[in-house]
Amino acid sequence: MEYLSSESVMLVGSILLIAGVLIGKSSYRIGLPILLIFLLVGMGFGTDGAGIQFSDMHTAQSIGMVALCIILFSGGMGTKISAIRPVIMPGIALSTAGVLMTAFITGGFIWLLSGMEWTNIHFAFLPSLLLAATMSSTDSASVFGILGSQKVAMRNNLRPLLELESGSNDPMAYMLTIILIETITMGSELSGWSVIWQLSLQFGIGGLMGVAMGKTTSRLIAFYRTWGNAKGAGEDPSQATAMISIMILGAVFLTFSATTALAGNGYLAVYICGILLGNERLPNHRGISKFMDGMTWLMQIVVFLMLGLLVNPHEMLDVAAVSLLIGVFMIAIGRPLSVFLSLAPFRGITLRSKLWVSWVGLRGAVPIIFATYPVVENVQGAGEIFNIVFFVTLLSLLIQGTSVISSARKLDLIDTDAAPEEDFGVELADELPTSLHTIELSERELTKGNTLREMSLPKGSLVMMVKRGGRYMVPNGTLKLVPGDRLLVIQEDVTPDSRHA
Template identity: 40%
Template structure:
């Protein structure tokens, strides 16, 4: 189809291998539908994990294209080094970041967001400095933090969602300045052939081969085969050969841009149709809520309870963030002696504190007592404290 060398062909393949699960869920959400079963976490795992690998392959193969003398076997140690160091340091930085976020006391809540951004930049730079994959380190660090109890976690999620949209706008605007329609027209034929091959052959074969040892319905695998939606990441990776001065970098960039455009037009426009045809959709309102969904929910709390912390309770001296309270629970205020305190995750509990706890139902209230390490008697009164008023 093209006059590419084997390295240039592999470079093109590595660039377009990155997929965008966020675009998939955005399209489904705009049509008020959600996916059944574990399809969502599967697609999120694929999208998050293939970006670091696509980045490594793009860097390696760009070097091969620029310098034809390099040997392929010599890159295996480099690949292992990138993955192992990136994975280990990502987990280590995640553990350290949790301690820093929950342990440091800043006067302004907005500075916590700046702190997290600084941690991400440091994680990437430090990992890259010692020869690891910075993207993989940041991804694992973020996944770890996303599953931990953090101070101001709800604000983090909302802020980074805004940052993600802003970066996408800036990214597409910048990439649009690099594209010239007159240069896209000559590669339309090649681009269509490659797009059809990726959509109908390469993607399905790769999905079924990867999932052959995992249980799951064939319909689910067919849907995953269809949703290999390309986003902005392949276009960004296509700029790497341009910066390196590769001989056919402009042609590769134009082909990648056309493939991404075709993916959005064909796969993106038929996404909901295919999901419904395979009977894999449920109404958006009936989908199973993830931890993040629960974290961001602003549901109405129906039960207000006053709980007194006794002297002998083991939670005395602990931060609220360390208690592991249910996501549907909210400590609205703390009365300490004659003062009223508006609590945050970093607030330390003291003996004789009176907590005003809002919960959705009495089942959540029972979980609150478990987290406070206080027992309930007859489903209403704790042995060591007391429910003074319940509305």
């Protein structure tokens, strides 16, 4: 076997990254998800393309595990508790019962296909269920990437619902995949009580560890900031932000590994830890978020390029017909059926909302990463499972990924009246008892006059900046305001002490 030198690996890696970024820039013009572009670039440079040989499933699984930890943590950090509070129960229903139903409904369909003479797959019931389980969760990287790149507001709390589901359903799919692999390799029967016990144990330990590590990391950050007293307080802010970001990254991997060692679900723990830290008052929250966003994009790009290199497209052709049937079934029947059944108890969710959530069941890197587990464990038919999962993922990204926003428009679920959130690139220190808000002016706000001195701003508020088109202006009392102007307002937070001041 011929090994590449370190310099050659760096050369190939740098070319892949640069090519992926440049080609990915065009994704906005042609309407393809940017992560699909990276997947296709990886395939183009792989065995059936430029000829780069990469087939190490163990390495791919390890890199995928690291990447998924960072992606889930970053997704958790970007999740505001105030936003998901109204949709916590529907989100949990989708990420637990929804995943189970998707796995069993799709697994049953795959098993029926396997019994037909004209198909070229022949899976027993448990391997059929395993194949479905690897694809049973929506992919957080794909969902976060598409929703994050499209600056649109959704009605009916759909955006936080979808982000909560996609960020929290990977643990269930992971647990199902591991349980089924253990059952198949050990030659035992699938026990309902055993599955319930393992799921409860992993969810319980994972949840507790996520909360514990979130609080512990928050205290570590507070300790770091005060360590050394006056000398510590005088640390360069950019250095402090960098060090705290690195410490948080270490806490992510510690959370995952410690939870896994305790037989809990590390992915769930990482996601919960991210939610807790994201809703804490962290020093230079923006800088830390930017660091994690950069790490998340890097991990997503690396994983999609790596998975593109890992697959051999000519092998997918052997299972293309049956993969197409499975993919269409998941998109048109399996996902919608599981969504409607999971959300049946929640009467407040409209039919149009359920239809859209059913459609946006994107598959991405996570199912492919989970499909490497049967290969590593030498499960019979694991190669076919991997190729089918890869094909279904491509189909999902091509069909569903390109129609996320257009389907929302057709169902009239985009809130055109909501002004996009914007902070003008300004961030306040968390120690200050103030907050920033934006106001977009309409005729109604200007009925009493078109200057700041004539506007009725809340007590303790001050307009810092005005944005008009592409211009930014520092206002004074005589600046003439017009409808469409956006105001950046700093407001004093109301506390019990400030009320009596």
